[in-house]
Amino acid sequence: MNKLAKVFVIAEHMGAMQELVSGAAQLGESTALVWAGDKGQAVGADTVYYLGELNNDRILEHYAPSIINLVKTEQPNLVLVESSRKGRLMAGTLAAALGTSVLADATEIIIDNGVVTKRMVYGGAALSSERSSAPTTVATVSPGVFETAAAGKAANLVEVPFVAPATSVKCRERKTKAGESVNLRAAKRIVAVGRGFTAPEELKLAEQLAAAIGAEVGCTRPIAEEEKWMDKARYIGVSGVMAKPELYIGIGISGQVQHMVGVSSARTIVAINSDKNALIFKQCDYGIVGDLKNVLPALLAQLGK
Amino acid sequence: MKIVACVKAVPEEQDIAIKSDKTLDLSKAELKVGQYDLNAVEAAVQLQEATGSEEPILVTVGSTKGLKNSKLQKAMLSRGAGALFGVADDSLDSIDAFATAKNLAAAISKIGGVELVICGEGSGDIYSQQVGPILGQLLGFANLNAVSRITLMGDKLEVERTLENEIEVLEVTLPAVLSVTTDINKARIPGLKEILAAGKKPTTLWGAADLEMTKEGNIEVISTLAPPETQRQQMVFEGDSEENIAQLLDNLRKVL
Ligand SMILES: Cc1cc2nc3c(=O)[nH]c(=O)nc-3n(C[C@H](O)[C@H](O)[C@H](O)COP(=O)(O)OP(=O)(O)OC[C@H]3O[C@@H](n4cnc5c(N)ncnc54)[C@H](O)[C@@H]3O)c2cc1C
Ligand SMILES: Nc1ncnc2c1ncn2[C@@H]1O[C@H](COP(=O)(O)O)[C@@H](O)[C@H]1O
Numbered sequence: 001m002n003k004l005a006k007v008f009v010i011a012e013h014m015g016a017m018q019e020l021v022s023g024a025a026q027l028g029e030s031t032a033l034v035w036a037g038d039k040g041q042a043v044g045a046d047t048v049y050y051l052g053e054l055n056n057d058r059i060l061e062h063y064a065p066s067i068i069n070l071v072k073t074e075q076p077n078l079v080l081v082e083s084s085r086k087g088r089l090m091a092g093t094l095a096a097a098l099g100t101s102v103l104a105d106a107t108e109i110i111i112d113n114g115v116v117t118k119r120m121v122y123g124g125a126a127l128s129s130e131r132s133s134a135p136t137t138v139a140t141v142s143p144g145v146f147e148t149a150a151a152g153k154a155a156n157l158v159e160v161p162f163v164a165p166a167t168s169v170k171c172r173e174r175k176t177k178a179g180e181s182v183n184l185r186a187a188k189r190i191v192a193v194g195r196g197f198t199a200p201e202e203l204k205l206a207e208q209l210a211a212a213i214g215a216e217v218g219c220t221r222p223i224a225e226e227e228k229w230m231d232k233a234r235y236i237g238v239s240g241v242m243a244k245p246e247l248y249i250g251i252g253i254s255g256q257v258q259h260m261v262g263v264s265s266a267r268t269i270v271a272i273n274s275d276k277n278a279l280i281f282k283q284c285d286y287g288i289v290g291d292l293k294n295v296l297p298a299l300l301a302q303l304g305k
Numbered sequence: 306m307k308i309v310a311c312v313k314a315v316p317e318e319q320d321i322a323i324k325s326d327k328t329l330d331l332s333k334a335e336l337k338v339g340q341y342d343l344n345a346v347e348a349a350v351q352l353q354e355a356t357g358s359e360e361p362i363l364v365t366v367g368s369t370k371g372l373k374n375s376k377l378q379k380a381m382l383s384r385g386a387g388a389l390f391g392v393a394d395d396s397l398d399s400i401d402a403f404a405t406a407k408n409l410a411a412a413i414s415k416i417g418g419v420e421l422v423i424c425g426e427g428s429g430d431i432y433s434q435q436v437g438p439i440l441g442q443l444l445g446f447a448n449l450n451a452v453s454r455i456t457l458m459g460d461k462l463e464v465e466r467t468l469e470n471e472i473e474v475l476e477v478t479l480p481a482v483l484s485v486t487t488d489i490n491k492a493r494i495p496g497l498k499e500i501l502a503a504g505k506k507p508t509t510l511w512g513a514a515d516l517e518m519t520k521e522g523n524i525e526v527i528s529t530l531a532p533p534e535t536q537r538q539q540m541v542f543e544g545d546s547e548e549n550i551a552q553l554l555d556n557l558r559k560v561l
Contacts, residue, residue, distance in 0.1 A: 013469070059473065085451040085466070085467075085468045086468060089448065089450045089451075091435070092450075093438055093439075095403065095439060096403065096438070096439040096440075096441075096443050099403075100403055100524075101401040101402045101404070101439070101522050101523060101524045102402060102435045102439070104433035104434065104435050116527065119433075121430065121431055121432070122316075122318060122321055122329065122430055123429075123432070125329070126530055127529070127531075128526055128529045129526070129527040129529075129530075130525065131527055132525075133523070134523055167445070167446060167478065168447065168478035169447050169449065169475050169476070169478075170477075171474070171475050172463075172476055173473070173474040174473050174474075175471060175472045175474075177468075177470055177471055177472060213561055225487050225488050226487075228488070238432070247560050256318075257318065261532075264532070264535060268560045270553070270557065276543060281539065281541050282537075282539065283537055284537055284538075284541070285538040285539070285556075286540050286541075286553055286557065287539070287540070287541035288543075288544075288545065288550070291545065294545045295545045295550065299550055302547075302554050
């Protein structure tokens with residue numbers, strides 16, 4: 001594959017940073033990491049452009065003008081940005097300052113007469129292949145696109161001068177979220193719950209099934225975002241976790257594309273739903289039409305035997 | 306405070322058909338308001354209700370044919386906003402986020418005096434979560450996404466952001482562009498009365514003659530194709546009888 005001359009990485013979390021730095025090395029002759037926060041963590045790229053500390057006085061957003069300045073001066077061919085919330089904001093801000101758009105949520109990146117990415121559109125019903133031929137292309141990259149390489153060399157560190165933002169955003173407080181850590185992307189078996197569950201107590205049934213077969217529990221977006229019964233890290237689909245389990249059991253889930261695309265590569269899909277016309281039955285290997293409040297206890301009882 | 310909420314008309318996803326060559330057939334899919342833009346409208350309306358200022362204004366960019374649809378206009382205007390401005394041209398159907406944001410910026414500048422722009426988390430079809438961030442930079446406003454709470458504090462806003470591992474509480478000086486999360490509020494469901502009243506609210510569609518329109522982006526879409534389908538067995542048992550459960554379990558055991 002052709003390589004670009006210069007590829008930059010902007011990331012805020014260690015894991016994504018390592019993935020993107022290794023991706024940058026695949027795509028570019030020279031690589032640079034643009035980093036704020038703990039200086040010691042920034043390794044792997046040929047150059048580290050160090051922005052400064054992260055604290056209440058300086059959140060990542062405050063470094064946007066410095067980053068824009070740096071990118072305009074250095075003119076990398078491609079900037080790979082972590083697809084976190086802050087990464088997305090930075091990507092859009094930077095692209096707009098460069099007069100271009102963002103190749104968003106790339107699940108694949110190749111160099112072919114410009115930068116060509118694939119991404120899901122229409123909630124996962126289709127894959128769109130998009131090309132940017134901007135002098136500097138900005139792309140946000142989905143997790144798992146690049147393998148993390150072995151820990152890299154200590155880089156040449158360049159301190160980036162701070163350019164003060166013109167608008168005023170003051171950070172008053174930063175609280176760590178209580179959220180649990182769960183990696184559904186790596187789960188081999190998933191029991192997922194949807195809106196067919198009408199009270200949080202009912203989730204126990206799904207948890208028991210998961211425990212019985214050694215599965216992780218996942219859910220649909222409304223269970224996490226609207227009901228808030230489960231951590232957001234547990235919702236599966238185009239805007240959540242793209243999982244690749246061997247076995248997926250969807251319970252009380254209608255089977256809309258935005259969710260199902262997150263498990264479409266599962267070897268076996270099992271569905272439990274009270275509506276025999278539910279979309280999920282068209283996409284499952286085994287299904288049972290029934291009320292989850294009856295099916296799950298019965299299933300658990302027979303499993304125990 | 307003059308507030309704008311940005312809403313996009315998107316095809317009803319249930320009615321998107323896949324042709325034999327894997328391309329999409331959108332011809333049967335009616336346009337509706339993007340699901341996550343309803344939270345943007347609701348956030349704008351709630352702020353207006355809290356301040357007693359004028360009703361928020363909706364801005365949309367899309368094809369003339371699509372935006373002329375009065376059912377769609379009513380769907381947009383029946384949720385508490387006071388007026389709708391559209392940047393309409395048949396070339397604007399599939400432009401990129403940058404071009405969309407340029408057109409939104411042109412409309413917002415033409416409206417004039419806008420202090421707060423609220424965008425949804427992502428559009429219902431493309432969902433790139435980029436139009437808000439790009440728009441904020443183009444307008445030169447304070448620019449934040451992942452906003453899960455907005456509270457008015459004098460002439461400033463207190464804004465909470467829900468990020469992957471942390472919550473940020475920020476003080477934002479206007480003007481600002483805020484992209485809100487889907488859990489910031491529960492969008493209201495309009496009744497018949499609101500839908501009827503929406504038909505009487507002012508709707509203005511601007512064309513290339515009215516403002517500086519950006520008809521092309523710089524990202525080229527090479528193809529949009531449905532992914533290959535996985536064949537599934539679709540062995541579905543009706544009813545939760547002992548036998549059916551046992552059958553299901555037999556099959557399940559094969560893969561455990
Ligand atoms: C841009 C965009 C992105 C999105 N991204 C995602 C995503 O990443 N992930 C995601 O999950 N969703 C996503 N969605 C939302 C998605 O469109 C659906 O709204 C959602 O997946 C539906 O969740 P559900 O199946 O839990 O609920 P519903 O669609 O309400 O289905 C509930 C099901 O439960 C069944 N049921 C009810 N009672 C019982 C019972 N007692 N026993 C058994 N079954 C019962 C019903 O028959 C029904 O089929 C997205 C939407 C948009 C617009
Ligand atoms: N064509 C459009 N017209 C008006 N607002 C839009 C349009 N496209 C995107 N937006 C706004 O920008 C947000 C993010 O869109 P996107 O970047 O396409 O995911 C949406 O939730 C809308 O609030």
